[in-house]
Amino acid sequence: MQVKIKTFGVARDILGSSEVNWSTASKTIGELKTELQARHPALKNLNSLFVAVNHAYAPDDHVLTETDEVALIPPVSGG
């Protein structure tokens, strides 16, 4: 499956682009996160890392589809 992943803040710096096309065998958000952390170990050094799907935080067991809008959410710091 091919998913587009939006990245922000420090996660964009680590992946090197604000949107990456990612070919994956991952079925769930949890698997995708593990895969991204394996390819980009610096993601493991963050205070937290969440994945949003269609503009909401997604649990690890959320099943991915190609039409999902996926975004990597490193530690937020608004305010």
Next chain:
Amino acid sequence: MIQLTPLPIDTAAILAQATHVEAGGLVVFVGNVRNHNARLGKHVLRLEYEAYEAMALKEIERIVEEAHARWPIKAWAVSHRTGTVLPGEAAVVLAVTTPHRKESFEACQFIIDQLKARVPIWKKEVFADGDEWVSAHP
């Protein structure tokens, strides 16, 4: 009303949006940019904010919905900066009004605490000798 803006925040407009004839207590929180990072002992030249705007708007709506379930909010408004913000400028202005002040203080604190914890907005502190994404690393 929710606003993400690259321009200076019009605090008076936020207060006006959060005014309601049935509500006697209007509480406003203004988050200003500090010129100093105490942990690093460094002077802060500016902050660079970015937002995942589509999700940030929805997440703020969800937070305010949760606040509505707990306090009798009659009106509210929030504005958050994006892009470059200088020390002394407001990065966020939040105003909430309920019939009485106690509920307004509580609701305002809840919303700003949740905003800081959940809303996908990021800031980078820029120093004379480098920069750092705030809260990114232990």
